[in-house]
Amino acid sequence: MKRRKFLGCSAAAGVALLGGGFALLPRGAAPAQTNLAAARELLAGLRGRELISLRGWSPTGVFNHCAQSVEYSLEGYPQLKPGWFRLSLGPAAFAVFGLRGAMRHSLDEPIPGAASLIEPATLAGALQRLEDAFARFAEHRGSLAPHFAYGALDHAEYAQAHVLHLYEHLSLIRPRGDHAAALSADIQSLRG
Secondary structure, three states: OHHHHHHHHHHHHHHHHHHHHHHHOOOOOOOOOOOHHHHHHHHHOOOOOOEEEOOOOOHHHHHHHHHHHHHHHHHOOOOOOOHHHHOOHHHHHHHHHHHHOOOOOOOOOOOOOOOOOOOOOOHHHHHHHHHHHHHHHHHOOOOOOOEOOOEOOOHHHHHHHHHHHHHHHHOOEEEOHHHHHHHHHHHHHHHO
């Protein structure tokens, strides 16, 4: 009985937190292009550009992190949040992100149990790793591993999660020099 009460209280607290979090997410229409094709096109446009990060991980680290997430959706995450979380709070958070067309999470928190973000060590290599991961994911027709926080997602839901994840991380990345506004404008046009 205590466990049931704990789970009920946890779910109620989670709903309250998500409700508050919902209010903090951006307002307005969801972006029109939260799809794999748009994300892959945006990544292709980054090839050969010198990028900087406004804070947190370097662009190389960001691309390796995003690639890990896509790869783990195909191969399995190294650690999962508890089952009760993946059946309640995680899916609720994902639903909020989907409704708002924007994800909000800590931008310097690694995936639980994930390898360090040092390989590949070059920006071009990390970007290629992410592009390759998106290509593998786009072609994948089999079952997918449960997300470490959101639980079971189908291909379309995972695609949305990966794209929103990438876009949020890209919000802190800019081209070095005079072209700083160009990437920001590219991302904003995709966000709607």
